[in-house]
Amino acid sequence: MNPTPASTISRRPTVGALAALALAGLALPRSAVAQQPVEIAGRLLDASTGAPISAALVSIPALDISTLTNTDGAFHLVVPAGSHTFEIRHIGYGTRTTEVEAPDGTLSLEIRIEPAAIEVAPLEVDIEWRPSYLEQVGFYDRRAHGLGRFYDPEDIRRGGDPLIVGWRNLSESILTTNRAQLQQELFRTSGGGGLCEGPQILIDGRRDRVGLMTGLAHHRIGGVEVHGEPHKVPGLEPLIRAAGEDPFCPTIIVWTRQWLTAAELEERRIVLCEPGPITQRAPLVVEGTVTDALTGILLPRATVTAWITEPGGRRREKETTADDNGRFRFCDLDPRMDVSIWARFAGLSGDLAPVAPEPAPLAADTVPVMRDLAVPISRHGHVAGRVFDLRRGDPVPGAEIRLAAADAAPADAAPAPGDRGPPAEAGVRTTSDEHGLFAIPDLVPGDYRLTVSHPDAGVAADTIPVPSGSTVDVRVELDPTPPPAPDSASPAAGRRIVAERRHPRLVEVGFYERRRESAMRDRGHFFTPERIRALAPTRLTDLLTEVDGLGEICPRQTCRPVSRRARRCSHMSVYLNGALVMDGRAWNFDRGSVDDLAAPHEVAAIEVYLRSVSLPGEFTAPADRCGAIVIWSG
Template identity: 80%
Template sequence: MSTKSRNPVPLRVALLALAALAGSALPRSAVSQQPVEIAGRLLDAGTRAPIAAALVSIPALDLSTLTNANGAFHFVVSPGSHTLEIRHIGYGTRTTEVEARADGTLSLELHIEPAAIEVAPLEVNVEWRPSYLEQVGFYERRAHGNPRSRFYDPEDIRRGGDPLIVGWRNMSERMLNLNRATSFGLCRPQILIDGRRDRIGFMTGLAHHRIGGVEVHGEPHKVPGLEPLIRAGGEDGFCPTVLIWTRQWLTAAELEERRIVLCEPDPGTDRAPLVVEGTVTDALTGLLLPRATVTAWITEPGGRRREKETTADDNGRFRFCDLDPRTDVSIWARFAGLSGELAPVSGETAPVTARTAPVMRDLVVPIARHGHVAGRVLDLQRGEPVPGAEIGLTVAEAGPVPGDRGPSAEAGYLTTSDEHGLFAIPDLVPGDYRLAVSHPDAGVAGDTIPVPSGSTVDVRVELDPAPPPAPGAAASAAGPRIVAERRHPRLTEVGFYERRRESATRGRGHFFTPERIRALAPTRLTDLLTEVDGLREVCPRQTCRLLSPSARRCSHMSVHLNGTLVIDGRAWDFEQGGVDDLLAPHEIVAIEVYLRAVSLPGEFAAPSNRCGAIIIWSG
């Protein structure tokens, strides 16, 4: 495509006419510089085929044209030397010098070689998929594309560095956000490592090189095939969940490459070094803590202090090989941001010929915390508490306590329900336990319950006094059962469970736990509250109010949201909205209902609550 002279012939005529008009005014030497023609043809050097659509230009004169189908091109220029520039996508850029004489037309036949075409590098991303992650369904779930799920593959984790791509605090915040976002945001986030629940917080100490994949699911029940996997790990398929797939994804060679090798003492030293070795374990469970950091605090004879660090291997073993025996040494370990106590090491001077054995010092770090069990035993048929029931608890791995025999003397923990059917077993090592409950008149029940680190598990035991069905007979739909619920940490802080326990002994209030709210699945808050006997809903217009007939001269109940009075029972214009306008049911964690002012706990006793109160706790 020509940019300056599309047709050289008119240009030639114009130049000749211009010269004729100016001839009388120009010197003789200038008149003799008549325009000349350059007529050329562009051919392939190998095939001699014409090259069409090549751009031929004379940059100095700002002239250009395209070769036609026969490869021909044409210019009208002044006599002299000119540089031709040829451009073509298949031949690249070529330049040549030509001499145009005034005595005639310059005919050219140019042969050029094809040029290698420079193509931008083609980036092909080939995703490496470890077979382990394929087997557990990681990529299949990722392909499903659930908007409330996040996936981190090995490459993501490598880029994230150490510690994990989203450190423990960030992960906690992320999970809490997911917890609020899901319609089942009534339970605390749960963590599974390789399909097993993380009871003592090992996730906080996992380095990125040990992790092959991470899945964060806000609504795991909506991801095909995921809920059975979570339930197999002993968790709830409706609760926000983090799945961590660890170093099983590495090959044997990679494991060996990343293995921590403990040091060996140097036999060539003049003085026998002080060698200290041992293991790092969790203080409560005794589990080994891999890759824990161990620090030696060294005090030299002059009083100067310094530190030396090493890392425990994947089996939780550590070793210092070159400590000076003339110094005072104390060691301590850290894991997952927690530290253990100092352990002193006595250093003594020893000659080379009397080399002593390593000093053994095992270290502990308080990772896990005690769990607790609190429960109540009820008669299934009458709904009344069962006092005097025997409760036995034993570690599940040690062998179950048969439910039809009741607790035995071999059970790890034994207790009895009080007059209100209540019992408590505190300070348990985290793990799975077998609970067995029996009463001579009310029957027996048994089941395995999980006790997480630092949590209290509420247990509701319903005993059926009816005799068991005869062999071959169909079992009744009703029967003895044990329901275990892990306490919500925020509800523990605000005293919800303490008030519920006190209400069980005095009959003061009605309590809706997260699990009960989820089971009832109400569409409106009032649908949930009217489950309370004696509480009725009145809707004179579009806004409904809740009335407690047991309280005299009261028109409606007060409502507290997270400890703050939001609807004053004494003076509230319900044209502004009612309890259903406060929150959606899925945003509520728990509810307390007190039908009368005299039944209110001390912290909620106020003139505004003389008609009773509804206490709502949101997520």
């Protein structure tokens, strides 16, 4: 190694003579032959300040000896007489080398070196800002389990992930795929997702009943969780159930920026325009609110368009945006023009509303024209149910069904002083028919209190959700004995009303209509998605044996379903998604069994008909004389 120019060395013989030697190449005279060991006493100093350098490594690599300087910069070595290469290392001074001639006797050295820059690996510091709001709702605790996908404020600022995008009007930087692609990806990555209507949306822990997710501005979203199988995430199932959703369905949870300070909220909010000063003619000012046509929920940041028709027939447009409270205002429209306004939200549009101001050409004050707009975001929901006697299992005809908004007073509650009668939200009443069936159509989406009673069978009550555009199936079991107290050890045991949202695909293939016909004629057995999940079978034949009158034969370690109700029959036909896949007349054991068709978690519903006379028209091929099993996959 070459000596470093920035260092100097002093050699001190015992006679006291000093010779300043540069480490940069001034070599001491070499001794031809080393006679005796030499004791070296040295001191290491800073060349500029003269301060001692401690903790420096002083070594002679050829002799494999080394020592460290003390707090005074001093070090001590014993070496053979002769020429030696010294190496000095220190974190602040780098590595220096020089050759020293060590004659017989004692050698005193004073070494001065200059500081040197040392190349070190860059220091990487990973700092994660965790908003307190996300910590409070358990966002980071759930993320630590490694299940699902999580997007914190920094992820969303960068644009997120294709899996969480899919809604228009959220942010052009995030929204790059459509909703159908999102659903397809969610269903592909989830085990039970195929049994669900679509991804459930929760905003700050509450159901997004009418599509408000589509109107959330980018800057209002602070965290997003995407779960294909929410029931597997520790601590998430209670949150989803509290929102009235299904923990077995794909779920997207959006946490809004509720942690913003008042100043930040003020900076980000939409400020409505103010009319300018009146000169010759007062401007036309139009203001109002944008709401969902059915529920009346205010739609934040909806787009409002004014169509302005000039006297010559030329049409032009002017747009504004509603604020976070759904309010909008146009401040400078021309009162001489024909004006109509309309609103759109989440890709849906409302009706045109004409604006007809009263003539006020020289008015001193501007009087706004009020026009409230509506967009048909939500659709009516429906309830269809059946009432059973818990003791006997028979349908209960003549049961009284009462349905009212969950936050409304009971229909039979005594009016408060000064009230003229029960509130308008008292709800509707109906009665179960001879088969225990009832239906309540055209309901505004929301939570409802369902109460079912019968003089002999008992009373049951619970709150059920009615989503937008969906039908909710309700199974009610009445028991004259009182249910367990809410604080009992197993309150679930007293649940006598089970509500289940209908699967849209099963609606399309007529599953629910056939089930209704079967209820009136007692001709089939139906397994819904909720029932399949509750039984949790390991194979399909475990599920099918729940049907009284259906068995299985396994002559070759491959089982086939057998109806014990059909005469002179042993083979049942099997349909998969409406197609005949196993012919009852020529059962081929080499092609496998029912269990080979699908796994239980892949099945959305099953229909079982034990006799040919009970088969619906679409399953009456010659092969079906012994009955049929119809499997619908998810």
